[in-house]
Amino acid sequence: MFIPIIRGRSNKKAHAEMEPPPLHEQTIPCTFFQRSLLESKKLWKIAAPAIFTAICQYSLGAITQTFVGHVGTLELAAVAIGNSVISGLAFGIMLGMGSALETLCGQAFGAGEIKMMGIYMQRSWIILICTAIVLIPIYVFSPPILILLGQTREISDLAGKYSLYIIPQLFAYALNFPIQKFLQSQRKVMVMAMVAAVVLAIHVALSWLLILKVGWGLAGAAAVIDFSWWLIVLGQMGYIIGTKSDGAWTDFSLLAFQELFAFVKLSLASALMLCLEFWYLMILIVLTGYLKNPLIAVDAISICMNLNGWEVMIAIGFNAAISVRVSNELGAGNPQTAKFAVLVVSITSVAIGLVCMAIILITRNEFPYLFTNSDDVAKEVTKLSGLLGFTMLLNGLQPVLSGVAIGAGWQALVAYINLGCYYVVGLPLGLLLGFKFDFGVQGIWGGLTGGIVLQTIILVVVTSCTNWDKEATQAENRVKKWGGSAGLGNSSGEPC
Structure with a gap:
């Protein structure tokens, strides 16, 4: 049996027109099994594309390492260390900082404050770009850092060279994670999945072309990984700007510079929480x-x-x-x-x-x-x-x-x-x-x-x-x- 429950409506027209129907007005089943089935469908509708997106993005580095393995063992070690240690360190920090947006955008979406989501994303961009600038020295001085962690000088020097090449990826992280949390909070996870799938296919082709066919080796590997992450950013932003994300994107605003201190506090707490796990x-x-x-x-x-x-x-x-x-x-x-x-x-x-x-x-x-x-x-x-x-x-x-x-x-x-x-x-x-x-x-x-x-x-x-x-x-x-x-x-x- 299904009983319609009518809750208070948001006065935000844009929110009222979004699909699926507003959270405030839903028909919800009464039995535990029916409720569980309905909730499970909602969860899988978000989880399945999110899993696919995570696998595609996880595969970018793995595919690059696979192609570099055909260049030489030293190059493979350098790329593996650069991706897992230097880039991995930055990845954890940036993902954690960006996760503050899951709280804010998700709750704003539920409350019907759709226009604020774009402002929150811009605030997160400002914070993460500043964080990326702070992290640059880790890339620049990666050889002595890696030697300190026990790596040989030969591997550390080559990994340091590769790390300099992938600094553009760091700034792609700064834009990408807020964008993904912005889309995810609106349950637009299929957009993320489609962009990730297209970029993965392009990444494989470019890796073969630049690393093996053209013979750019380490430089080619870095160029492909940088290009692929920026392509993800541009693909997602193209969707957001083109569709206005159903009213959640209202162009750039000076409001993004307000309440930054409180935003930084939540971002740092998110980064610490996830990095300690990561x-x-x-x-x-x-x-x-x-x-x-x-x-x-x-x-x-x-x-x-x-x-x-x-x-x-x-x-x-x-x-x-x-x-x-x-x-x-x-x-x-x-x-x-x-x-x-x-x-x-x-x-x-x-x-x-x-x-x-x-x-x-x-x-x-x-x-x-x-x-x-x-x-x-x-x-x-x-x-x-x-x-x-x-x-x-x-x-x-x-x-x-x-x-x-x-x-x-x-x-x-x-x-x-x-x-x-x-x-x-x-x-x-x-x-x-x-x-x-x-x-x-x-x-x-x-x-x-x-x-x-x-x-x-x-x-x-x-x-x-x-x-x-x-x-x-x-x-x-x-x-x-x-x-x-x-x-x-x-x-x-x-x-x-």
């Missing part, structure tokens, strides 16, 4: 290199992290989906709907994590040979399969809870939780088990996993104890404070 498992590979016999251990952990990385692409999609759902519903004054969305996405993502864990455990003696011909490496991967499977299970729930935090605006709180769980508990525990008690890579990974478990438990408790009506009120106040009138509807989100 770098945590990267530490695992670095620490593994300091074991007594690191070669086999590093190869094995690299295989495990590669598999884990692909599953993380699914988690990123659900992170985006729940962030959008929570921010939209809180902005619309529907706290109970936001709460129910958290429940549904948690059940869905944990189910996917269980399936991934089961596949790893069932094939633990076979799947390592897909990546290596070495029996020693394969045996080590098999030993690590239990931890890999458990990490994949955690990947089902933990990113979802981080997405809830972004949608609700809890970035500062979660940053403190991450700092304590990861670096006060997990990292020391990993060092103790791995080196003091001589459990090797299993001990290091086990300790770091302990930090993730603690963080997940705390976030589950925080989410379960949340007063969602209060969160909706705070969302209304946030929209009003930063430029909107927040014409919200009834805060009763109970569908039946």
